[in-house]
Amino acid sequence: VDxxxxxxxxxxxxxxxxxxxxxxRLEDLAIWYAGWRGNARPALERPQVIVFAGNHGVTxxxxxxxxxxxxxxxxxNFRAGGAAINQLSKAFGAExxxxxxxxxxxxxxxxxxxxxSEAEVVAALATGxxxxxxxxxxxxxxxxxxxxxxxxxxxxxxxxxxxxGEWTGRGTGVDDHGLSIKTQVVAEGLAANPDRDPLEVLxxxxxxxxxxxxxxxxxxxxxxxxxxxxxxxxSAAAATLALSAEGAIDHCVAGHASAEAAHRALLSKxxxxxxxxxGLRLGEGSGAALAIGVLKGAIACHSGMATFAxxxxxxx
Amino acid sequence: VDxxxxxxxxxxxxxxxxxxxxxxRLEDLAIWYAGWRGNARPALERPQVIVFAGNHGVTxxxxxxxxxxxxxxxxxNFRAGGAAINQLSKAFGAExxxxxxxxxxxxxxxxxxxxxSEAEVVAALATGxxxxxxxxxxxxxxxxxxxxxxxxxxxxxxxxxxxxGEWTGRGTGVDDHGLSIKTQVVAEGLAANPDRDPLEVLxxxxxxxxxxxxxxxxxxxxxxxxxxxxxxxxSAAAATLALSAEGAIDHCVAGHASAEAAHRALLSKxxxxxxxxxGLRLGEGSGAALAIGVLKGAIACHSGMATFAxxxxxxx
Numbered sequence: 001v002d003x004x005x006x007x008x009x010x011x012x013x014x015x016x017x018x019x020x021x022x023x024x025r026l027e028d029l030a031i032w033y034a035g036w037r038g039n040a041r042p043a044l045e046r047p048q049v050i051v052f053a054g055n056h057g058v059t060x061x062x063x064x065x066x067x068x069x070x071x072x073x074x075x076x077n078f079r080a081g082g083a084a085i086n087q088l089s090k091a092f093g094a095e096x097x098x099x100x101x102x103x104x105x106x107x108x109x110x111x112x113x114x115x116x117s118e119a120e121v122v123a124a125l126a127t128g129x130x131x132x133x134x135x136x137x138x139x140x141x142x143x144x145x146x147x148x149x150x151x152x153x154x155x156x157x158x159x160x161x162x163x164x165g166e167w168t169g170r171g172t173g174v175d176d177h178g179l180s181i182k183t184q185v186v187a188e189g190l191a192a193n194p195d196r197d198p199l200e201v202l203x204x205x206x207x208x209x210x211x212x213x214x215x216x217x218x219x220x221x222x223x224x225x226x227x228x229x230x231x232x233x234x235s236a237a238a239a240t241l242a243l244s245a246e247g248a249i250d251h252c253v254a255g256h257a258s259a260e261a262a263h264r265a266l267l268s269k270x271x272x273x274x275x276x277x278x279g280l281r282l283g284e285g286s287g288a289a290l291a292i293g294v295l296k297g298a299i300a301c302h303s304g305m306a307t308f309a310x311x312x313x314x315x316x
Numbered sequence: 317v318d319x320x321x322x323x324x325x326x327x328x329x330x331x332x333x334x335x336x337x338x339x340x341r342l343e344d345l346a347i348w349y350a351g352w353r354g355n356a357r358p359a360l361e362r363p364q365v366i367v368f369a370g371n372h373g374v375t376x377x378x379x380x381x382x383x384x385x386x387x388x389x390x391x392x393n394f395r396a397g398g399a400a401i402n403q404l405s406k407a408f409g410a411e412x413x414x415x416x417x418x419x420x421x422x423x424x425x426x427x428x429x430x431x432x433s434e435a436e437v438v439a440a441l442a443t444g445x446x447x448x449x450x451x452x453x454x455x456x457x458x459x460x461x462x463x464x465x466x467x468x469x470x471x472x473x474x475x476x477x478x479x480x481g482e483w484t485g486r487g488t489g490v491d492d493h494g495l496s497i498k499t500q501v502v503a504e505g506l507a508a509n510p511d512r513d514p515l516e517v518l519x520x521x522x523x524x525x526x527x528x529x530x531x532x533x534x535x536x537x538x539x540x541x542x543x544x545x546x547x548x549x550x551s552a553a554a555a556t557l558a559l560s561a562e563g564a565i566d567h568c569v570a571g572h573a574s575a576e577a578a579h580r581a582l583l584s585k586x587x588x589x590x591x592x593x594x595g596l597r598l599g600e601g602s603g604a605a606l607a608i609g610v611l612k613g614a615i616a617c618h619s620g621m622a623t624f625a626x627x628x629x630x631x632x
Binding site: 016017018019020021022023024025026065066067069070073074076077080081082083084086087088090091092172173259275276277278279280281282286289290293294296297300301304305306310311312313314316 | 332333334335336337338339340341342381382383385386389390392393396397398399400402403404406407408488489575591592593594595596597598602605606609610612613616617620621622626627628629630632
């Protein structure tokens, strides 16, 4: 963070034509964004949305309400412009791209051993890193991968402890029977992969699209591109970074709290307060993309408003 | 509401390429909007933001942290494009206008008698009604009026009962002493104006800008233009309509819950769940304008997404 830009932004905020604090969290957001961009009066003009897609060997265990073929079908839908994230990216002026990661070669079933080899996880991290547009001034990473709430639950449980049932939810909509299988699979995965080093957790319990999200978020940190986190899966990817290095996700805000049961608990572990709580549970980056509007509004106010002196308004 | 359009929109929503309910409140919002617009696949293209400004005799009692001159100074700031609402209107593509209502002739001090005559409240309602652009497809009404959280607290207390202290908050930021004066003024106003007919409450305890907001909201109902409600003062204006006629604010959603203490309670009385909760307490229509983004996102998804059949995606 550029401390001088952040301080200058804070000073500017205090002079704008409004009672102190009257824009609530928008004020903190704008100051945070200014610090990361190194500009006390920044603009938000080039948001980027990247959707990563991966397949999961664990789907063979019956953890999802949808068949694994839906991953590749939805990738085609993203390319054709028909998914929710296409509409949201367009609505908020974001450049959007889709990266599928070896869809014909699902990860290994993590309930019996590591999901990925070291070479595989490194390749996925690198795909994520390379997907970030260096010219972007805001990043949203989303995902598509039938079975990936199971992987995210296993990651969260491995990183933060607790019982598998506390982290396992209904995903796209499994019934009670499906939920009990899913919880059992998470428990087996934790037993089969005992290493709790955060990046080992990512390799053993994650998936290619989850690793790619982590790679993109890490790249954004290096390039000082602020990130809006999406839902449970995105937050699990971010958590592997957060536990790997101090401050690794300070450039991230939580776009929303999803309806996936454990997302709120995960955000709380990450110290992030969601911007939106509208019951979304779609993934694709949809909740984060919706929050681009909030950030745009915050920055528009911060950088566009007149000061008391400029407007000739009494400040008390 | 156009029940056929609403039903067709609900049917369409069920066919879109997402698990059922995965877009959460965005789905309900889009269906609601479709019903009011009479179009199962609507667009949101012409949002309108109107800011009404009025002055309040009750400011002489010391109820605000800012002097009454700030109302006219802020109107100049709106016209010059320097206020928060200017930036938010621009960010979300809304046409914005400002209407000042007899700023050099404040309402009478309601703590001793009616704030307005019948002619005055009717003129203000008519100003609001006439300000709505018939071509708009979404309306946000905001306000500027030093002293108007005091008026809104008195309205809410008159309409819904309870103690003045439950409805009176810090507004732009009064200290404890100011808050006790404000609460006392609300109590005196309720005693001096005993009629509890909703429109009499508006006349006796409201202000010109509050009546204008009510007039604009009523006009939008007649024209089937959906409305996003802003904060405490806007909600108090809407409440006078809600209690006057069944369904009078069914075309309204609550844009946000403001930091003004009693706003959440007021929304609860109106049966409205806020879209955003970001601690705003600025007025001007700012919270509602920010929520335009949420509605835009909802409608973009609803009307732009492919169906399972169109995209060739397995729906289970």
